[in-house]
Amino acid sequence: MKNSEIWIAFYTILVREIRRFTRIWPQTLLPPAITMSLYFAIFGNLIGDRIGEMGGFSYMQYIVPGLIMMSVITNSYSNVSSSFFSAKFQHSVQELLVSPTPNWIILLGYTLGGVARGLCVGLIVTVLSLFFTHLALENLFLTVLVVCLTAVMFSLGGFVNAIYAKSFDDVSIVPTFILTPLTYLGGVFYSIDLLPDFWQSISMLNPVLYMVNAFRYGILGVSDINVYWALVIVSVFIVLLFWFGLRLLNQGKGIRN
Amino acid sequence: MTYAIEISDLKKRYEGGFEALKGIDLKVEKGDFFALLGPNGAGKSTTIGILCSLVNKSSGKVSIFGTDVDENFAKAKKYLGVVPQEFNFNVFETVFNVVVTQAGFYGISKVVAAERAEKYLKQLDLWDKRNDQSRMLSGGMKRRLMIARALIHEPEVLILDEPTAGVDIELRRSMWEFIKKLNEQGTTIILTTHYLEEAEQLCRNIAIINAGEIVENTSVKALLKTLNQETFILDLDVSVPDGWDLPEFNIVISKDATTIEVEVIKGQSINAIFKALDAISVNVVSMRNKSNRLEELFVKLIKG
Structure with missing residues (x-):
């Protein structure tokens, strides 16, 4: 395929993915808006007032970056895992497989589709948070960089999940039993300074902690970890997941007999 | 090529x-x-x-x-x-x-x-x-x-x-x-x-x-062309008489005797049937294959 044809194929996949999640917005965009509004109202306003300050900010301000990141992570991941698995399930993935579209473009298209949904939901949650608190923006470049890289990483994770998934249960297992615990324990609601030393060390093994804190640093200027480590870790994960996802596609794992 | x-x-x-x-x-x-x-x-x-x-x-x-x-x-x-x-x-x-x-x-x-x-x-x-x-x-x-x-x-x-x-x-x-x-x-x-x-x-x-x-x-x-035998169905304008037969062909006559099925083996001429029917003043209105010819070959090839 010529370069121009390759990019038309990429654009087609991306537009189709965006069209999918905007068509079913009551399932994709509305629930995180409602859930996060409830988090803001309950944890931020009602309980947060009694907790007091954290990291030099009101509790509400402290948890907003983490909640934005949580919605970006969950939505990037689930967009790709559900979309690609559905395509496998109803065999529409064959439309792509019989075409000359290179595998790396398929992977890139689906990944950026997940990123688009993650960022879209992240933006909605950010706008909603402004009804509850004021947000300063300490470092715009870092904030955007971290949120984009995180969305890419979890989109790739969702893709690998979809490749291995054989049923809809397999698609929901990872978000329920791995992603949600990692996110809740990744410093969304608290600073790891509050934890005993042992649990602080354990928390340092959680990659989500780095992303949440790097994002929080970009907005509030406070972090439990060195943000450059966060960028290195996310970048390494992206390279590894892209390589692994592409390898699975080339092998035809789960999609070719 | x-x-x-x-x-x-x-x-x-x-x-x-x-x-x-x-x-x-x-x-x-x-x-x-x-x-x-x-x-x-x-x-x-x-x-x-x-x-x-x-x-x-x-x-x-x-x-x-x-x-x-x-x-x-x-x-x-x-x-x-x-x-x-x-x-x-x-x-x-x-x-x-x-x-x-x-x-x-x-x-x-x-x-x-x-x-x-x-x-x-x-x-x-x-x-x-x-x-x-x-x-x-x-x-x-x-x-x-x-x-x-x-x-x-x-x-x-x-x-x-x-x-x-x-x-x-x-x-x-x-x-x-x-x-x-x-x-x-x-x-x-x-x-x-x-x-x-x-x-x-x-x-x-x-x-x-x-x-x-x-x-x-x-x-x-x-x-x-490799088919050795074909079965034709002939629709007739009137019934053939009771007991009518052609010994060289395997013929099945319908109940009302206005339709006959004839097995024609490779080498045999179907004209013989027309001549025999003409001799008893029976005309053929239409003629068709009984079954799909390819289907017969297919079954034969698959069964080996």
């Missing part, structure tokens, strides 16, 4: 050890209307799956218009349009989007894709449904949608895997008219079907596959 499809020593062993293809060789000429026939599980779908890259081959060589799929799969894929047996489009997309999206996967610009979508959807009587979700279409319409989608990049070879399964007679006829026209315009057609009379009427060349091996690969004409 460059063949549209050239397969040599193609083998496929699935995980678990089942050998679906045991080293088949097949050549399809450019512009051919080719039938790939075989019972369920014979290896037809595996062969087609390998051609359109939905199945990984274990070994062997596949070339499409001289392009080895192992060397330049992207180029090879551009030659092919595939109409699979099962509906495999996104059922929540509109008819128009299903077709235009597929064009995008082939790197066709939106403007050209929209023009072609209009052309093929109109030809296949789906233009009025272009804004409907594809899940709302009837079974026949869904089949036609898959044909429009397969043609959107204007392939040299169109592979149709059981395209008329579950399609009513009228629609089947119009579908074949459309496919025949495509073939006349130069598109190579490869067809698998269980309706053997379709293969007999439409196809020039044929391959019969059984248990992962090609058991016959010839022209339809040549294959039909």
Whole structure:
């Protein structure tokens, strides 16, 4: 395929993915808006007032970056895992497989589709948070960089999940039993300074902690970890997941007999 | 000579050890209307799956218009349009989007894709449904949608895997008219079907596959010539008299004696029957084959 044809194929996949999640917005965009509004109202306003300050900010301000990141992570991941698995399930993935579209473009298209949904939901949650608190923006470049890289990483994770998934249960297992615990324990609601030393060390093994804190640093200027480590870790994960996802596609794992 | 499809020593062993293809060789000429026939599980779908890259081959060589799929799969894929047996489009997309999206996967610009979508959807009587979700279409319409989608990049070879399964007679006829026209315009057609009379009427060349091996690969004409015996049904204007018979033929007479079935063995002349009927002042109103000739051969070849 010529370069121009390759990019038309990429654009087609991306537009189709965006069209999918905007068509079913009551399932994709509305629930995180409602859930996060409830988090803001309950944890931020009602309980947060009694907790007091954290990291030099009101509790509400402290948890907003983490909640934005949580919605970006969950939505990037689930967009790709559900979309690609559905395509496998109803065999529409064959439309792509019989075409000359290179595998790396398929992977890139689906990944950026997940990123688009993650960022879209992240933006909605950010706008909603402004009804509850004021947000300063300490470092715009870092904030955007971290949120984009995180969305890419979890989109790739969702893709690998979809490749291995054989049923809809397999698609929901990872978000329920791995992603949600990692996110809740990744410093969304608290600073790891509050934890005993042992649990602080354990928390340092959680990659989500780095992303949440790097994002929080970009907005509030406070972090439990060195943000450059966060960028290195996310970048390494992206390279590894892209390589692994592409390898699975080339092998035809789960999609070719 | 460059063949549209050239397969040599193609083998496929699935995980678990089942050998679906045991080293088949097949050549399809450019512009051919080719039938790939075989019972369920014979290896037809595996062969087609390998051609359109939905199945990984274990070994062997596949070339499409001289392009080895192992060397330049992207180029090879551009030659092919595939109409699979099962509906495999996104059922929540509109008819128009299903077709235009597929064009995008082939790197066709939106403007050209929209023009072609209009052309093929109109030809296949789906233009009025272009804004409907594809899940709302009837079974026949869904089949036609898959044909429009397969043609959107204007392939040299169109592979149709059981395209008329579950399609009513009228629609089947119009579908074949459309496919025949495509073939006349130069598109190579490869067809698998269980309706053997379709293969007999439409196809020039044929391959019969059984248990992962090609058991016959010839022209339809040549294959039909190998038939040793045919059964004809003759409709008569009046009943034949009681006890009427021709010893050299095996004849079955219907209850009302106005229809007779005659077995004609190779070398025998059917004129003898006409003469005998003429002698008793009975005219033949119409005559047809009792069963599909290809079907008889097919059963014979499969049973070995």
